[in-house]
Amino acid sequence: MKTIAACVEEVLITQPFLEEALFRNIINFSALAEELQQPISDMLRKPVKTGAIMMALRRYNPPTHLRSSNKLKRVLKNLGDITVKSNLIDFTFQNSKTLINKHAKVLDTLDPESFYGFSRGIYESNIVVSKSEQQKVLSHFKNETMIGSQDDLSAISIRLPKDNSKISGLYYQIFKRFAWEGISLYEVISTTNEFTVLVENHLVEKAFSAIKNLNA
Incomplete structure (x- = not known):
């Protein structure tokens, strides 16, 4: 009962x-x-x-991540560099047997100075590139099924402490800050020690400020 x-x-x-x-x-x-x-x-x-x-x-x-708030605060104060990249476009394609080959072709011709992000799910994949590389993606992926695209995006990347994967509640604190500030995230890209969020260009300053305030 x-x-x-x-x-x-x-x-x-x-x-x-x-x-x-x-x-x-x-x-x-x-x-x-x-x-x-x-x-x-x-x-x-x-x-x-x-x-x-x-x-x-x-x-x-309370759950562990709330009881360990002091440890979390120490980690948040040690966040690494925050980098902003603007004028990005995001493409979503339906997964196929030929999709990976198209990625290889894009990478072969990509400007080394441009932004490039890739994430693959079970049914679809996303590519985020600098707006200057838009035509290359459209050309190489012309025979793939595009589900959608969104331009006027900015990426904010955060370097995380090396032991971040052992800190319970770290991502909760980041997402909570965005929620409190009313910032909607278009996409999230994560590696072991780096965390990137995509937001619409008009939200980039607000999102950057929210991240900076994490270690305030």
Whole structure:
């Protein structure tokens, strides 16, 4: 049978901003319990007292990435260089047996100074290039199925600490900052020690500022 504590945990897991505010003690337990009274009563199909919800909130055990916030702060303060590349275009193609060969042809003719990013999923692949290389991609991929394209994009790349893969919650902090600032991401490209986000050109300054504030 479902308990009040289980319901509280379920609600908090689906609302990470609320969960973090609770962990940082910047939210009123009593007010939150009143806010959650009806949803949790509905989940349990019976009336629930706010006092019981408040007790569950106080006993809630936050996830590891929130308990280790001090370690996360140290990592965020050691973020490496932030690089911005503008005037990019993103192409999405349906995967095919010949797609990789087309990539090889583009790479053979690509300007070494231009931006190039590639990611492959199960059903589709993305290519991000400098706008100056647009015609090369269109020429080499003319017989492939293009799902879509988007220009006027900028890439913001961040060098991550070498042990970033062992830090739980690092990407959560980055995405949370973008969400708080109302910045929509067009695409994300990640390597072991580098993290790149693609945003529309008009959002690049706001996105850059959001990343800089991660280590504030």
